[in-house]
Amino acid sequence: MTTVELAKAFTALLQQGDHEGAARKYNADDIVSYEAMEGPMAVCKGRDAVKQKGDWWAENHEVHGASVEGPFFNGDQFTVRFKLDVTPKATGERVVMDEVGLYTVKDDKIIEERFFY
Amino acid sequence: MTTVELAKAFTALLQQGDHEGAARKYNADDIVSYEAMEGPMAVCKGRDAVKQKGDWWAENHEVHGASVEGPFFNGDQFTVRFKLDVTPKATGERVVMDEVGLYTVKDDKIIEERFFY
Numbered sequence: 001m002t003t004v005e006l007a008k009a010f011t012a013l014l015q016q017g018d019h020e021g022a023a024r025k026y027n028a029d030d031i032v033s034y035e036a037m038e039g040p041m042a043v044c045k046g047r048d049a050v051k052q053k054g055d056w057w058a059e060n061h062e063v064h065g066a067s068v069e070g071p072f073f074n075g076d077q078f079t080v081r082f083k084l085d086v087t088p089k090a091t092g093e094r095v096v097m098d099e100v101g102l103y104t105v106k107d108d109k110i111i112e113e114r115f116f117y
Numbered sequence: 118m119t120t121v122e123l124a125k126a127f128t129a130l131l132q133q134g135d136h137e138g139a140a141r142k143y144n145a146d147d148i149v150s151y152e153a154m155e156g157p158m159a160v161c162k163g164r165d166a167v168k169q170k171g172d173w174w175a176e177n178h179e180v181h182g183a184s185v186e187g188p189f190f191n192g193d194q195f196t197v198r199f200k201l202d203v204t205p206k207a208t209g210e211r212v213v214m215d216e217v218g219l220y221t222v223k224d225d226k227i228i229e230e231r232f233f234y
Contacts (some may be wrong), residue, residue, distance in 0.1 A: 034191060034192070035191075036189075036190050036191035036192065069215075070217075072153075072215070072216065072217045072233035072234050073153050073233055073234065074151060074152075074153035074231055074232060074233045074234075075151070075153065077231075077233070078233065079196070079217040079219070079233045081198060081217065098186075098189070099189065100187075100189045100196040100198070100217060102196070102219060114191055114194075115191060116189035116190055116191045116194070116195065116196045117189050117190065117191075
């Protein structure tokens with residue numbers, strides 16, 4: 001599978017709202033995930049830690065709508081653009097989160113994800 | 118200057134259409150620029166080579182409109198989203214180019230730029 005094929009299939013799942021399925025199918029066991037923040041979620045190492053972060057996020061945000069654009073390619077990396085219309089439970093204030101995800105592929109799996117906002 | 122400050126000032130120049138001024142002010146002398154393509158423009162090393170690529174692009178594309186969104190941040194990197202409504206002289210066909218630029222900052226300068234499409 002080429003990076004282009006993987007990225008298109010991965011992004012299609014995200015566009016269907018199936019973030020968990022996309023991660024289950026395409027994340028490497030030793031994936032590393034970087035958020036643009038301080039604290040315990042800044043770096044998550046390994047499939048299980050990344051899944052825990054995703055579960056936490058899903059439990060703590062009410063999603064009203066989402067758009068997922070891409071993928072955009074360069075070599076063994078691709079990017080996806082997210083706009084998420086959400087209400088974080090922590091604040092109760094509805095906001096639009098505008099993000100770029102940068103993914104790195106090796107051996108048909110995503111070995112790194114890095115989010116920009 | 119923080120990466121956030123640099124990225125905002127750089128992106129503001131791009132939003133004004135001043136790509137050349139943005140590069141002149143913020144590119145490092147040894148910047149490396151990666152395009153998502155094969156051939157001589159795939160990798161350009163150094164301020165002068167990157168300027169030549171920019172000059173070539175400007176001479177060979179008629180720009181009808183552009184939107185520049187961002188910057189989006191993570192650590193010493195940031196991303197910018199471009200939509201360019203252009204007619205490449207090579208084809209004469211008007212198209213919308215949809216791109217993400219990923220920039221890496223060191224010592225108040227951009228040391229790497231990498232474009233995804």
